[in-house]
Amino acid sequence: MKELLIGNAAVARGLYEGGLGFVSSYPGTPSTEITEALAKYDGLHAEWAPNEKVALEAAFGASLAGKRAACAMKHVGLNVAADPLFTLSYTGVNAGLVVCVADDPAMHSSQNEQDSRHYAIAAKVPMLEPADSAECLAFAKAALELSENYDTPVLLRLSTRVSHSQSAVETGERTVPAQKPYEKNIAKYVMMPANARARHPMVEERTAKLAAFAEDCPFNRVENPGQKIGVITHGAPYQYVKEVFGDTVSVLKIGMPNPLPTKLILDFAASVETLYVVEELDPVIETHCRNLGLSPVGKERFSAIGEFSQATIRTSFGLPEPQHLPADPALPARPPMMCAGCPHRGMYYVLAKKKITVLGDIGCYTLGAVPPLSAVDSTLCMGASVSGAHGFLKASDPEQAKHTVAVIGDSTFMHSGMTGLTNVAYNGSNTTVIVLDNSITGMTGHQPNPITGYNIKGEPAAQVDLEAFCRAVGVRRVRVVDPYDLAACEQALTEELSADEPSVIISRRPCVLLKSVKPKPALRVDAEKCRACRKCMGLGCPAVSMKTGKARIDTTLCVGCGVCEELCAFGAIAKGGDEA
Amino acid sequence: MNSVNVMIVGVGGQGSLLASKILGSLLLGAGYDVKVSEVHGMSQRGGSVVTYVRAGERVCSPVIEPGEADFVLAFEKLEGARFAPYLKPGGVLIVNTQEIDPMPVITGKTAYPSDILSSLSGITVEAADALALAEAAGSAKAVNVVLLAKLAKYLPVPYEKWVSAIENAVAPRFTEMNLKAFKTSYDQ
Incomplete structure (x- = not known):
């Protein structure tokens, strides 16, 4: 039966049908639903690991024990898991091992736009890249086989548009191969120098075999040969090329971006008059073509920045755009923001009020950087708040410690804040770390x-x-505060910032979107008492506005957190009743 | 109908993913090739959110660009105006008249623009107080099906197919309320 699945759910289905026995991942948009979907199947172990490195190492262990294994992560997650990946290339696998990595062109929910194909090249492992959900299912399943056939971990590259688009798939039966026996093999699995030196030639031989396989593998295919225009493309851009040109150009669709074929590309190039390479992000295929002596039209026409669409293709080929109404630049923008009642807001308000330098981190609470709070000074990567603050303070005047903090969420702290905190204590910086513990991994759902x-x-x-x-x-100094209690937050901050040793303030209250969190009655504004001082507007709460000259609370959004009530010096905000 | 492109737009948290789920399965069941593209992650936190639903004999791209949409289903008025340029000339904007203030309006930096729908020319604007209709049926969450009912009148898919698509997509305890909201809106 045909059904609509998002790419991520189709990847999960493919791994499931391919007999997956183990998955370990850390959530990260746009990869999260792969593991969530796998967790719903019986007959395999699924887990959230504290970070991607732990996840991949756990998947390695499961493969070593003889069960087919996988992990899923976003592009920057592979930076964290790169350490095991590069040496897994040398050890190879016992049962199949697939690493799903989802890139985020246009950075819908990411801090950079890196292209994961470079990892496949650098780690010398094969990579497959599907272009729709049916291929997600088929390629995921095939990746498990490829992994065992070539004794290598296999990267399965996705992008936001493939991961989060639904298209029709035909599901099949699950086939679980017999568990492979674990056999001790020191030469293969103990990567100390002597053994690793012996394994490296195997890696090079394997790459050569895979390159030969790439010439006529089912993942790369030529469509409509013999046209004047030839386009080499991959993944989501393949769909945009087909959308614009249909069957009027020759297309070489690359479904295996590493290793890339040579003869297939040379033959394709020779069969067309003009060769184009349409690839999102970096010129990986294009560089390969140039190394082969070809001169395709590539990045000079198709940007290395952002996400493509059919409009990109039309514009780049000089084709007309459809008629439409002009966009109205005067319409107010609607950027994302922290929810009404978000427990992060209270702590950020106090940090902004005290003009504290905040080294921030990755999560919903990165939104503390947007106006009116504008309370975050830096966001780099998972965990960099704590380790960064340590370095910042070691390099600053000692007085700086009195107005600098690191801010990190609970999940991010477990991911890679705990090592940074160990460094703070061990190497003795006077860092104050605030853990925003909302008892969940929020941003990823x-x-x-x-x-x-x-x-x-x-x-x-x-x-x-x-x-x-x-x-x-x-x-030694560890304390817990309720971020809805502004006075307690301010007192904790004042005391910990003035202490001459490291401190941790745990700002603890569950995310308001959790089903277990029951909203309190909405607050209301007594217009008689409101002096329009705008103090409550400094919170940046979507439920509080001031359009009519007086503060107003949207009772459909307000969850009664009481932070604005605490802030109001005139007692104009109170509990109870609906506002007219 | 050879093909149809529908954009579903709104504010993160309004639950527009359910509308795309119902519409996608309905069109697949009607024999079309279908692609639906969703938004996850940071923009879901109160930002502008967009879902694309495309159906036809063969659909390649999962996204819709300006001038390509037959319908824009807007869960919020300002978002309706924002994405109106995605309509083809003669396309239909089905818009909930509910206003949700974005942060620049909340802080008083700018005003919620007035009269944004009447200035849209060359397209059909069908405005409805979907929130009131949904609340009358029993829950503000039924805004989804209230707006889908307006779309249903334009699409060559029988009423019963919509009913079964809704039944398949919502939890059993909400089926009656959603079907009531759908019918009220459809009959209006």
Whole structure:
């Protein structure tokens, strides 16, 4: 039966049908739904790991034990998992091992636009890249086979548009191969220098075999040979090329971006008058073509920046755009923002008020950087708040420690803030770390983590004792505040910033979007008492506005957190009742 | 109908993904090739969100660009105006008249623009107070099906198919309420 699946769910289906026995991942848009979908199937172990490196190492262990294994991550997650990946290339696998990596051209929900194909080249492992959900299913399944046939981990590259687009798939039966016996093999699996030296030639031989395979593998295909225009393309851009040109140009669709074929490309180039390479992000295929002595039209026409669409293709080929109404630049923009009642807001308000330098991190709370709070000074990568603040303070005047903090979420702290905190204590910087503990991984859509006390299936699990952890690494000053209590936040900040040693302030309150969090009655504004001082507007709460000269609370959005009530010096905001 | 391009636009948190789920499965069931493209992640936090639904004999691109949409289904008025340029000349903007203030309006930096729908020329604007209709049927969450009902009148898909697509997409305890909202809106 045909059904619509998003690419990520189709990848999960393909891995499931291919007999996957184990998946371990860390959530990251646009990859998250792969693991979420796998967790719903019976007959395999699914888990959220604290970070991508742990996830890939766990998947390696499962493969070593003889079960087909996978992990999924966003593009920047592969930076974290790069360490095991590069040496997994040398050890190879026992049972099949697939690493799904989802790039985010246009940075819909990311901090950079890196192209994961470079990892396949650098780690010398094969990579497959589907262009729709049917291919997601087929390629994921095939990747498990390819991994075993060539004794290598296989990267499955996705992009936001492929991961999050639904298209029709035909699902099949699940076939679980017999578990491969684990056999001790020191030469293959113990990568100390002597053994690794012996393995490296195998890696080069494998790449040569895979390059030969790439010439006539089912993942690369020529469509409509013999046209004047020839386009080499891949993934989502393939769909845009087909949308614009239909069957009027010759297309070489690359479904295996590493290793790339040679003869297939040379023959294709020779069969057309003009050769184009239409690829999103970096000129990987184009560079390969140039190395082969070809001169395709490439990045000078098709940008290395952002996401393509059929409009990109039309414009780049000088084709007319359809008629439409002009966009109205005067319409107010609608950027994302922290939700009404978000527990992060109270702490950020106090940080902004005290003009604290904030080294921030990755999560919903990155939105503390947008006006009116504008409370974040830097956001680099997972964990960089804590480690960055340490370096910042080591390089600054000691007085700077009195107005500098690191701000990190609970899930991000478990991902890679804990090592940074260990460094703070060990190397002795006077860093104040605020852990915004909303008891969930928020931005990616509410995945549990080791601080939440339950696992991916919603079952009770061991819970990290955050306070005890911070003390265990050597931080003596650890305290917990409720971010809805502005006075307590301010007092905690004042005391910890003036202390002459590292501190951790755990700002603890669950995400308001959690089903377990019941909203309180909406607050209302007494217009008689409101002096229009605009103090409440400094919170940037979407429920509080001032369009009529007086503050107003949208009762459909307000969850009664009470932060604006605390802030109002005139007692104009109070609990109870609906506002007219 | 050879093909149809529908954009569903709104504000993160309004639940427009359900509308695309119903529409996508309906069109697939009607024998079309279908692609639906969704938005996840940061922009879902109160930002502008867009979902594309495309159906035809063969659909390649999952996205819709300016001048390509037959219908824009807007869950919020300002978003309706923002994405109206995505309509083909003669396309239809089905828009919920509900206003949700974006941050620049909330902070008083700029005003919520007035009269944004009447200035749109060359397209058909069908405005409805979908929130009121949904609340009358029992839940503000039924805005989805209220707007879909307006679209249903334009598409050559029998009423019963819409009913079964809704039944398949919503939890059983909400089926009656959603079907009531759909019918009220369809009959209006």
